[in-house]
Amino acid sequence: MLLCVMAASALMFVDHRFTRMEDVRAQLSTVVAPIQWMVAVPSDVLAWGSLALSDQRALVEENRRLREQILHLSHRVQHMASLTAENVRLRELLGAAAGNETPYITAELLSLDADPFTHQMVIDRGRRNGVYVGQPVMDASGLVGQVTAVSAYSSRVLMVADASHALPVQVNRNGLRFILQGSGRYDELHVLHVPETADIREGDLLITSGLAGRFPAGYPVARVAEVVYDPGQPFAKVTATPVARLQRSRHFLLLFPPDPAPVPDDEEWDRELPGGIDNDAMFPEPATEEGLDG
Structure with a gap:
């Protein structure tokens, strides 16, 4: 026990003082990945057993609810089809570029962090699948968080509820932009620096604003509660x-998400303004004494 405590203390000290431990941690995560899969097997077996032994009436009721949900979603899809066609026509009318669908891959939960003061989880996709640090993670309802560490076969995800997580959002109703920060609780987030005159109400949907290029714009994140x-x-x-x-x-x-367009340097800016107007002609250099004398 004493040797384990000493070894753990030495590893924490080395990890705090040296950056090379990131590669070591990634390699160790690769070694531990099979163990994480084995640990998840009992819960999967229990879930399968509870489903096999569940009452037929409960299954019939769940089937009915799912049918109603499918019918509701089908109605929404039909309405979205008309809105999508209208959006395409408006884009063609304005000459705007069509929006491309963001590619994605699926992942499954392996484990949750046991520390009650952090909100992190481990998923079964890693560097072999193209996962990278900072990648957005979604579920069927909205934004879950972003990837903070990647190994060969698994990745660690920091959830939006973590107190150290923050992201730019905007109100879907009017486009007002704010910063949304986690509170350390799964059911509560904080909207920072909201002026008293801001038009924000209970029930407003907060979506990703797309600023900074980390999260693509338009994905739901939270709903204003108070x-x-x-x-x-x-x-x-x-x-x-x-x-x-x-x-x-x-x-x-x-x-x-696609890479954000690079911001051009001052030297790369064109000297001409829109419409073919020369910038030097619009804003000439100030006259000197010699020029005035001439």
Whole structure:
């Protein structure tokens, strides 16, 4: 026991002082991946056994609910088809480029972090599948988080509920942009620096804004749960609830958003303004004394 404690302390010290331990941790995660799969086998077996032994009436009721859900989703898809066609016509009218669908791969949950002060999980996709650090992770309802560490066969995901996680969002109703930060609880997020005059209401859907290029724009993140105005404070206190099922989802999507366009340097900017107007003609150099004398 004493030797294990000493070894663990030495490893934590080396990991804190040297960056080379990242590669070592990745290699160890690759070695531990089969053990994580074996640990997940009993829960999968129990889930299969409970499903096999479940009552037929419960299965019939669940089947009925799923049929109703399919019917509801089919109605929404039919409505979305008309909206998509209208969007294409409007884009053609304006000459705008068509939006491309973001590619993705599926992943499954391997384990959850046992530390109650962090909200992280391990999924069964890694470097062999093209996963990279910073990659967005979704479930069927909304944004779950982003990848923070990658090994050959597995990856670690930091959830949006973690207190160290923050991302830019916007209100779907009016486009107002804010920063959404985790609170350390699965059911609560904080919207930072909201002025008292901001038009944000309970029930507003918060989606990714696409700023900074980390998360693609337009994906649901949270829904505003409470807006509290304190006359003595410059900002309102706004809390939101994640739309993703952070504690129940087992299957996820790893998105591959396109790389953001590089920002040109000052030397790369064209000297001419739109419409063929010369920038030097619009903003000439100030006259010198010699020029005035001439």
